[in-house]
Amino acid sequence: MNQNNSNYLENLRIRQGADSLRRKFIDLAARHRQKAIRYLNHDKLRFPTLYLLMPDIQTFNLYDELIPRNNTAIQIWAKKSRDFALAFRLERLLPQDNETNRAALKWMFDTGLYWDGPSNFSENFNAAIDTAAAMLIATHKDMTVLPAVCELIFWRHRQGLLIHDLVWGFFQSYEPDSMMMIAKYLNTGDAKDVELACRLLHIDIPDSVDAFTAHNHKNLFEQYKSWFYENNPYLRFTGEHFLQTSEPNPLYLDNEAKYLGKRISPKDGLPLENVTPDETACLIQFRKASENDQEILSSYSARLHNRDFRLWKEWIMSNISEQVSTAIAEL
Template sequence: MTFSEINQPNPLNERRKEGMVSLKKEWNNLYSENDHHALALINDGDLEFPTLYVLREDIKEKKCQHLLIERNQLALHHIENILHETNLGIAEHKHFSDQHYVILSSFRWMLDTGAAASLNNGYIKVIDGAVIQMLLTYQQNIAKDVVDLIFRRKRSHQQSHYLLCALQENADPNCLFYIANYLLSNNQNDVLFAAKLLHFIPGMAHAATKPEAVALFEGWMEDNHRYLVYTGETSDVSPMPRPYKVNLAAKYLGKPVSLEDGESLQSLSNKEKERWQQFSQLTDGTKEQLASLSAHYRQNHRNEWYEWMASPLEQHIALLDKGGIT
């Protein structure tokens, strides 16, 4: 039975609020009086990760790690791996699927109960390591959690660079929606940071109001999400990375593309392949105008658009000088 089941908080979590020294003293006294009870508190389902982190050296000193539940053992191994560059894992006799579950549930516990805490720089590194493993190694859907953690860190002037790079490296455009949520924040620094992360969206830097910024984002995503390509740019290589770009040839032809390589997901006819190549030779400005013109025409007059696409590319370009299709 956990403490929450009897409507009581774990006393170690409560003691941690009084400071790390107080927590360590309390647990060591408990261990001297009744080691079974002290370990039961550590193994309680309601224990929070920061509490285990604070007591890790005391547990190690008493050589009682083997008496901890797997969640706690793996968390302690993760701390060692991050802070001391070891390579500890879990019991080798476990089946892969069991190992997978224990690892993910342990990391999830660390994130859920410990992400909001900021005990010291080492602790932040440990949390970052767990998040990055979940996001990049185990491909878990935690983008919203990561975005929220990045903005929380930004508000308190704490390091978030590695989390941001991992989010960008994860190559999931859906994270842009979670970032855009902060365009409506009551915290102006949130709004400015969100706009900075979304700087590659045309007009974002000049949006005069929060609703205008949101409208720009929503319009851009609606128009371009099927044609986005991951660039590989992260905050490691540029202070203003552009992690996604629009494949304008695909937008012009109306063909959704692979996020990884920008290749069309649909088979192209010989004429479409030829037009794709011709379009790719145009200047960037002409590509952007022509892709937008084609997408707008396709959305509003699809049957006429098919006929229009049968005409030469030169005729399409000429329409730009005339102000578009009438």
């Protein structure tokens, strides 16, 4: 890869625009093919520039000489454009190693964020960015992109653009802490951001978001934060998304796990710690309680568990009606 500090094609796109970039690239590729390839493979090239030149790369059939970074990006575009013949051809050119693929996706995402290209180009471009984000998160388990994906979701929403695939990709992390990235937007004071944050977190949207004061925004955030940190170890992702329902609830709170103080896997809800025979006996009693009492018991249990483990052990071994009485008295 060329290590020079600037790239001719990047400069063209930024200074002269997409049309001029394409005209000059076509001229260059026709007369100096190797030079055109060198510019495309340059380490300073950004994804929007490659994206704009994809039809011309096809015209000059440059694929065999492009680096995997570029061919990975073109392959994703080919699949989004339903050009499966090209996608298949590129598959044979690409090395089958995870790191090359991850680095290419990261390059697409990092250098393509917030590009506001010509309208006839930008939709498939955004689709490619969504795919890069989702593959980084779901396939490569690269959680470093989550803050940027979260910012991009809110930015796109402000522009009235599609966010659903990006939201879906974000939740593929199965990372409960990612919810706090969204929750921060409850505190921004921007009505559109607050409304979206409420939708994504599945909390009631205030009646009049516009009339909301900064103080109220802070309260909304603090309430969510408090709920989240109390319940974080006992949350699992439900898999609900906007394709299925207008009000997806991304998280399910496992009150049984909370009652026993046992962490669960956020992806499948399975316990991450062993449950002893004594705890199983407690759980049998817990299941006989009403739904309302179960909520009271689990809330009190979590607080007592954190405050005084010895006292909690005594409390949870007492009979269930005594547990409920203590919990109601002390909550």
